[in-house]
Amino acid sequence: TYTLPDENVVTVGSERFRCPEVLFQPSLIGHDVDGVHDQTFKSIMKCDVDIRRDLYGNIVLSGGTTMFPGMGERMTKEIQSLAPSTMKIKVVAPQERKFSVWIGGSILSSLSTFGNMWITKQEYE
Incomplete structure (x- = not known):
């Protein structure tokens, strides 16, 4: 309660x-x-076979929803059950992952090259 x-x-x-x-x-x-x-798993399998090992070894949890206790361990277990048995699975669950999305957006927006990625409202629509 x-x-x-x-x-x-x-x-x-x-x-x-x-x-x-x-x-x-x-x-x-x-x-x-x-x-x-x-x-x-399906996203990784759609990628080029040459980079799958790197992707399996660097699964990063981010955002508030990933803060549930045991989320990293559960994700590791589930991916291990789907991936080839020879694949090393590493799920990264940083302590600050609740804010990772915001931090990533902040870093991206501060890059000098980010302005080249912008689109106008008209281009979006």
């Missing part, structure tokens, strides 16, 4: 464990799509 500042009490049961499980099994909420591990 958790007491809110207004003194309402929130009780969270097994759903606190089921929420992150949806990332791996979207069918739990009725979505017929691949889990995050399957999407990662």
Whole structure:
């Protein structure tokens, strides 16, 4: 249970464990799509065979959703079950990954070459 500042009490049961499980099994909420591990595996397999080893060895978790306890270990286990048995899997889960997306965007926008990547609203539409 958790007491809110207004003194309402929130009780969270097994759903606190089921929420992150949806990332791996979207069918739990009725979505017929691949889990995050399957999407990662399929993305790597679509890449040139010469770089797959590097990709398997450098899977980086980023963003707040990856902050669930055990996310890195679970991702490693799931990818290992899909990848060739000879492949070394390394999932990187930095402590600051909650802010990694923002940090990456900040770094990108500070590059002198970034201005060349911009598009206008008209080009986007």
